[in-house]
Amino acid sequence: MVVGELTEDAVDGLFHALADPTRRDILRRCAADEPSVSRLARAYPMSFAAVQKHVAVLERAGLVTKESRGREQLVRTDVGAVGRARLALDDLESTWRGRVDRMSALLAAGTEPERKTSTIRGTG
Amino acid sequence: MVVGELTEDAVDGLFHALADPTRRDILRRCAADEPSVSRLARAYPMSFAAVQKHVAVLERAGLVTKESRGREQLVRTDVGAVGRARLALDDLESTWRGRVDRMSALLAAGTEPERKTSTIRGTG
DNA sequence: CTCACCTACAACCATTTGGTGGTAGGTTAG
DNA sequence: CTAACCTACCACCAAATGGTTGTAGGTGAG
Numbered sequence: 001m002v003v004g005e006l007t008e009d010a011v012d013g014l015f016h017a018l019a020d021p022t023r024r025d026i027l028r029r030c031a032a033d034e035p036s037v038s039r040l041a042r043a044y045p046m047s048f049a050a051v052q053k054h055v056a057v058l059e060r061a062g063l064v065t066k067e068s069r070g071r072e073q074l075v076r077t078d079v080g081a082v083g084r085a086r087l088a089l090d091d092l093e094s095t096w097r098g099r100v101d102r103m104s105a106l107l108a109a110g111t112e113p114e115r116k117t118s119t120i121r122g123t124g
Numbered sequence: 125m126v127v128g129e130l131t132e133d134a135v136d137g138l139f140h141a142l143a144d145p146t147r148r149d150i151l152r153r154c155a156a157d158e159p160s161v162s163r164l165a166r167a168y169p170m171s172f173a174a175v176q177k178h179v180a181v182l183e184r185a186g187l188v189t190k191e192s193r194g195r196e197q198l199v200r201t202d203v204g205a206v207g208r209a210r211l212a213l214d215d216l217e218s219t220w221r222g223r224v225d226r227m228s229a230l231l232a233a234g235t236e237p238e239r240k241t242s243t244i245r246g247t248g
Numbered sequence: 249c250t251c252a253c254c255t256a257c258a259a260c261c262a263t264t265t266g267g268t269g270g271t272a273g274g275t276t277a278g
Numbered sequence: 279c280t281a282a283c284c285t286a287c288c289a290c291c292a293a294a295t296g297g298t299t300g301t302a303g304g305t306g307a308g
Binding site for chain 2: 020
């Protein structure tokens, strides 16, 4: 039992969303700032609709959330969602690492001061 | 090997290769075992050529290696490569962790340590 | 109200992807 | 040698992706 919350489709969407440099840049921008979609769009050499689609892909993957503020939609990166991608990698690795190694990884994570500000929630 | 040498293209290839359930399953199989391409192909409800393409995608991403043994090509998962994907996620996270940390410091020094949703113009 | 702006959504197009089959070359067995 | 097998590579096709433009609706300012 590893990532019970993450279905194969969810992992597909997660990695697919991450497999694009524009989308990864959007993630960086919307983690440091909280721009509207149109302001985001001005940062890239493509149309507003194209950026809108990228944001939609990220939103479907659960990597960003949108918050209505007036006539704008503020986009913000869900920091914990990247933790879900990490869990998907853990799940992959656990296959060939075995349970003992996995447990030691958990122990190592416990002894080290991991980030507390980004709670890794399996619930999406 | 320094891992900071991950180019954007490399990250693209990594995540794209991981964004497919068949390819992820191939990774699991070829980490536990070291099957030939044809034996691998028999495990999936698709043609040999299709599986061959999936293996090629994984190989280009550096996730598996092929070893010639007679007339066969044994496929094996490069365990360290998944670590590279993890580092790509680390890179993503570190970007905004640093910036968020800096912004928090600025906010703490200047005004109340609340979110930046506090009044922007006027004091309300 | 009008005007400007932001957003969502549709239609459309070029390219890529994921699948198919077929063919050619190399290797092991008989 | 022939036969059987494994692999690489080709052409082809349907579907998805990434981009474009255009249109319609909602919101804020004057």
